[in-house]
Amino acid sequence: MAETKEVATRQPDALQREGRRPELVLRPATDIFEDDDGITLQMDVPGASKERLTLQVNRDRLDVDAEVRIDIPQDMEPVYADVRSTRYQRTFALSGELESDKVDASLKDGVLTLRIPKRPEIRPRKIEVRAD
Amino acid sequence: MFSSLTGFEGGLFEDFRRLQEEIDNLFDQWPATTGVRSVARGTFPPINVGATPDHLEIYLFAAGLDPKKIELSMQQNLLTVTGERELPPNEAVTYYRRERFTGDFRRVVTLPEDVDPDRVEARYRDGVLQITVKRKESAKPRTIQLN
Known part of the structure; x- marks a missing residue:
């Protein structure tokens, strides 16, 4: 007597569902400071190079996306890993007084520095007190 | 790179690792081997x-x-x-x-x-x-x- 027993059913959309799993990304450690003329962000993105870095400013939103590219021999097996992703991603909300179209970016030794100037009209002014 | 390097990124392993990390934090005093x-x-x-x-x-x-x-x-x-x-x-x-x-x-x-x-x-x-x-x-x- 032949008997069929179903041991497992493959979900038809199993592959797609796997693909939709949010990608594991690294959130780069960031220092942010402000002076009279603007705001500076400094981010640790070790392993990222200029060619694999994307900065996007959309209204008041600044997106940083960088890919890690390091030299890995073909036949290497993993032994230990603190870093478990190849991608840095972080989003910052900017405020209106910043000139988001004038962001200056530089990358050196895995440190990304972003400088965002303030609009000239809102920079603090020294007000002189006249003595009459 | 490290997805291929580690081979255990994402998937069940990653879920398990997160869970383990949470448990580790929860039971900080747990007499686990360090x-x-x-x-x-x-x-x-x-x-x-x-x-x-x-x-x-x-x-x-x-x-x-x-x-x-x-x-x-x-x-x-x-x-x-x-x-x-x-x-x-x-x-x-x-x-x-x-x-x-x-x-x-x-x-x-x-x-x-x-x-x-x-x-x-x-x-x-x-x-x-x-x-x-x-x-x-x-x-x-x-x-x-x-x-």
């Missing part, structure tokens, strides 16, 4: 280690270092990396966030017994310190001819 030279997660700089049949690659993700201030030493199979990253606070500005590590660091990695402490190379590029340690010839798998 490696004597292991460090808490999140210690600067993060390290990845990979192995091939004839060498080991150690990657330290340490951005913005002065290569002259990095010190490497090998004692048997113990690799020690020390250095400093000074980020002196700027008194003239207002800080909103200071997340980046500043100060002295030291990481010790226990490598397999078969490494050759005399054949170590290191280079620093894009904020990653990559150290290559050769393994001893005698430790490599050999083909033995049958007579």
Whole structure:
């Protein structure tokens, strides 16, 4: 007597569902400071190079996306890993007084520095007190 | 890169690791075994280690270092990396966030017994310190001819 027993059913959309799993990304450690003329962000993105870095400013939103590219021999097996992703991603909300179209970016030794100037009209002014 | 390097990113393994981390944090006092030279997660700089049949690659993700201030030493199979990253606070500005590590660091990695402490190379590029340690010839798998 032949008997069929179903041991497992493959979900038809199993592959797609796997693909939709949010990608594991690294959130780069960031220092942010402000002076009279603007705001500076400094981010640790070790392993990222200029060619694999994307900065996007959309209204008041600044997106940083960088890919890690390091030299890995073909036949290497993993032994230990603190870093478990190849991608840095972080989003910052900017405020209106910043000139988001004038962001200056530089990358050196895995440190990304972003400088965002303030609009000239809102920079603090020294007000002189006249003595009459 | 590390998706292929580690092979356990995402998927069930990642879920399990997260769960384990949460449990670890929850039961901090739990009498679990701790490696004597292991460090808490999140210690600067993060390290990845990979192995091939004839060498080991150690990657330290340490951005913005002065290569002259990095010190490497090998004692048997113990690799020690020390250095400093000074980020002196700027008194003239207002800080909103200071997340980046500043100060002295030291990481010790226990490598397999078969490494050759005399054949170590290191280079620093894009904020990653990559150290290559050769393994001893005698430790490599050999083909033995049958007579």
